[in-house]
Amino acid sequence: MLKEICLGVILAVLIFLVVVGYDVTPLIFFVAVGAGAYYFATTRGLLNKNFSEHQVSANQQISFGDVGGQATAIQELSEALDFIRNINAIQELGIRPLKGVLLTGPPGTGKTMLAKAAASYTDAVFVAASGSEFIEMYAGVGAQRVRRLFQSAREKALKQGKSNALIFIDEIEILGGRRGRTTSHLEYDQTLNQLLVEMDGLRVDENVRLLVMAATNRIDMLDPALLRPGRFDRQVRVDLPDKEGRLEILKLHTRNKPLAEDVSLEALARDTFGFSGAHLESLANEAAILAMRGNSKVIEQHHFQEAVDKVLLGDRLERRPMRAELERVAIHETGHALMSEIVKPGSVSTLTVAPRGQALGYMRQSPEDDTYMFTRNYLEDQIAIMLAGAVAEEQVLGNKSTGAVNDYQQAMRLAEKIVDSGMSRLGVVSSEHLPGGLHYRVLSEILGAQEARVRSCLISLRAALYRIAEVLLEQERISGDKLREILSGVPAPGQRIYC
DSSP states (O other), X not given: OHHHHHHXXXXXXXXXXXXXXXXXXXXXXXXXXXHHHHHHHHHHHHHTOOOGGGOOOGGGOOOGGGSOXXXXXXXXXXXXXXXXXXXXXXXHHTOXXXXXXXXXXXXXXXXXXXXXXXXXXXXXXXXXXXXXGGOOSSTTHHHHHHHHHHHHHHXXXXXXXXXXXXXXXXXXXXXXXXXXXXXXXXHHHHXXXXXXXXXXXOOTTSSSEEEEEEEXXXXXXXXXXXXXXXXSOEEEEOOOOOHHHHHHHHHHHHTTSOBOTTOOHHHHHHHTTTOOXXXXXXXXXXXXXXXXXXXXXXXXXXHHHHHXXXXXXXXXOSOOOXXXXXXXXXXXXXXXXXXXXXHSTTOEEEEEOOOBTTBSOEEEEOOSSOOOOOOHHHHHHHHHHHHHHHHHHHHHHXXXXXXXXXXXXXXXXXXXXXXXXXXXXXXXXXXXXXXXXXXXXXXXXXXXXXXXXHHHHHHHTHHHHHHHHHHHHHHSEEEHHHHHHHGGGSSSTTSOOOO
């Protein structure tokens, strides 16, 4: 803002002097000289950007043993890195050196930690940068920064007497996006071209052998020239951890924390399906914070359960809904819980009417096993659970509310998955080529059938619905075990109820 104001003032003064007949040629000359000096001083500071702050010191070394839940990625990565460690065998067999390794996967899965562990594994100097650090408004700055990054890595390796250096570029989709996207500015393309040139110039017989590692969660945005063999030779997928992986990560993040005897990390690993390593680290940290707030010297199981809710939905809200709203929320969440217990007994983990984030209440399930493929029956069961909250409101209170908006959106997405997977009455189809009216009718049929199913189920369980909602209003939060205890008077509570 200050630069724009100064520029406007200078321009206004020059116009005024021209109007009054003053010769402004000397002033224009001095202004041009000053602007040029400012430009070169600024760009020089940008070009000489120092990457040393990213270097890992000796006491910060990370090994693959410090990265939990990624056994497959670690195995694949270590096999690729063995090419660097066994340099003599590479030269004898005439193997082209490994130039680049691309880590792909969702955020928070440990891609940066894997890169640091790879540097330790190969005894290499670790130099890191983010893709956003290479993009500037000044032409040529990004390309010069790329050259400076590779030069800096070589200099640091020689200074420390090492023969290997590892360059890590995070968020490479910013630096390596498809060329031609920005027709008005070629700075992006020039920067990417320089990275390609630097990678092409890597040789096995250099004094310092360089390996480029990069991380992205948007591989679809990368330019194909980056992904061809000879540049990023390996692509390592770093996925969300499975149940065993989550248990391993929880053990890593709780090894320095005092845990109570009632803490079950296995149960936590089961309840945290879909959590990344970053989520699990935050979970362990939040549980410790809750224990400290409660003046507890150890972290107990209820601290972890509270932390799971906080990581998923946010902190508790101070505002309290009116009594009528609380009753509606209790009935709504009880409807979800009852339907969940019907389609899969023992699936409910927690039921609460305590407001968190954008939710006035919620029902949390605890899957027994991680599931990655779904049948039509499973998807229909999930749709039924989504619709049960609004149906319960309608049966007990006589009408529905806007609290079911998110439930309907999720149910519609599941119904679309049934159609897209060829499991609807239309068979194998492409949703893009279906007439709009036919697509809508098929989705409506799926949702309507499940809504009718839920309505008939909840009618037979109305007594249980009232009782659970009443307990939930009194206690604000009940566990799945407490819910099943209340349901013990319902016919065949421990068996699957087909309705």
